[in-house]
Amino acid sequence: MELRTAGLTKQYGSKTAVKRLNVTLTNGVYGLLGANGAGKTTLMRLLCTVQRPTRGEITLDGQNIWRLGERYRELLGYLPQHFGYYPDFTALDFLLYIAALKGIDGKWAEGRSRELLEEVGLSGECRHRIKTFSGGMKQRLGIAQAMLNNPSILILDEPTTGLDPKERVRFRNLISAFSKDRIVILSTHIVSDIAFIAERVMMMKAGEIILLGRPDELTSQINGRVWECSVPTSRAERYAAFLNVSNLRNEENGNTVLRVISEQPPVAGAVRAQPNLEDLFLYYCKEESKP
Ligand SMILES: Nc1ncnc2c1ncn2[C@@H]1O[C@H](COP(=O)(O)OP(=O)(O)OP(=O)(O)O)[C@@H](O)[C@H]1O
Numbered sequence: 239m240e241l242r243t244a245g246l247t248k249q250y251g252s253k254t255a256v257k258r259l260n261v262t263l264t265n266g267v268y269g270l271l272g273a274n275g276a277g278k279t280t281l282m283r284l285l286c287t288v289q290r291p292t293r294g295e296i297t298l299d300g301q302n303i304w305r306l307g308e309r310y311r312e313l314l315g316y317l318p319q320h321f322g323y324y325p326d327f328t329a330l331d332f333l334l335y336i337a338a339l340k341g342i343d344g345k346w347a348e349g350r351s352r353e354l355l356e357e358v359g360l361s362g363e364c365r366h367r368i369k370t371f372s373g374g375m376k377q378r379l380g381i382a383q384a385m386l387n388n389p390s391i392l393i394l395d396e397p398t399t400g401l402d403p404k405e406r407v408r409f410r411n412l413i414s415a416f417s418k419d420r421i422v423i424l425s426t427h428i429v430s431d432i433a434f435i436a437e438r439v440m441m442m443k444a445g446e447i448i449l450l451g452r453p454d455e456l457t458s459q460i461n462g463r464v465w466e467c468s469v470p471t472s473r474a475e476r477y478a479a480f481l482n483v484s485n486l487r488n489e490e491n492g493n494t495v496l497r498v499i500s501e502q503p504p505v506a507g508a509v510r511a512q513p514n515l516e517d518l519f520l521y522y523c524k525e526e527s528k529p
């Protein structure tokens with residue numbers, strides 16, 4: 239399967255949320271990163287046909303997705319960033335309701351719903367009303383509804399928001415197992431959520447995809463620009479104010495280890511560290527994340 243965008247552009251008045259994107263997505267898990275307002279949600283809504291582009295097009299194996307219409311949407315699973323739940327429905331009834339809307343056969347839908355509730359860790363609560371759910375539980379129900387029809391293209395907009403560490407691990411395993419021979423795109427602000435499962439990382443900035451590639455390839459681009467240095471904890475804040483710090487770790491000896499993105503050694507005695515995705519994100523998005 240090949241999902242391709244050509245000159246894809248979405249404008250809201252004079253604001254260009256997605257700018258002339260040309261990308262080709264094949265089977266695998268894509269992690270979509272970008273600061274607030276970078277255009278992640280807009281891109282996902284375009285890919286889901288929730289919104290029409292101002293210019294450009296999206297094709298699946300050469301066919302325009304709007305022209306494919308229902309045939310395309312049958313292949314699609316989508317978790318919007320702000321998902322609307324029905325507070326009085328139980329978790330199971332909610333999934334059955336979504337399945338009915340999607341035209342999924344009732345008998346099959348019940349089995350699939352129970353299986354998914356198990357997989358997202360909600361089987362014990364499947365008869366509870368959604369209004370009694372925590373934020374993380376609702377989010378897991380949202381993930382389950384997106385996967386109901388076994389979609390070949392699964393698009394999840396910030397699926398891990400509100401998940402605790404145990405549920406994050408469960409989510410990663412679920413997606414890894416599900417993603418074989420499918421296109422999975424997930425956006426997140428939590429880089430570690432995709433570091434383990436994304437075969438490809440896409441980084442958006444101001445409506446454009448500024449990086450697309452394997453995590454190890456991308457992080458190797460900033461080899462030599464990530465440093466660790468130990469400074470007295472009392473002075474750590476002062477350093478952090480003018481350095482591009484990706485992490486702070488207090489040590490028991492009264493020192494703090496700063497992880498710094500910098501072309502030159504940030505202080506005397508700094509040692510080079512192995513870059514990770516979080517460093518990469520800060521390197522490319524520092525203007526937005528550090529005003
Ligand atoms: N309906 C709309 N009307 C006008 N402007 C919009 C609309 N939706 C999005 N935008 C603008 O388009 C840009 C991209 O927004 P988008 O929601 O796609 O970003 P995002 O990367 O998903 O951000 P976040 O990380 O905060 O979810 C922003 O500048 C936003 O203000």
Ligand SMILES: [Mg+2]
Nearest residue numbers: 278279280319
């Ligand atoms: Mg968004």
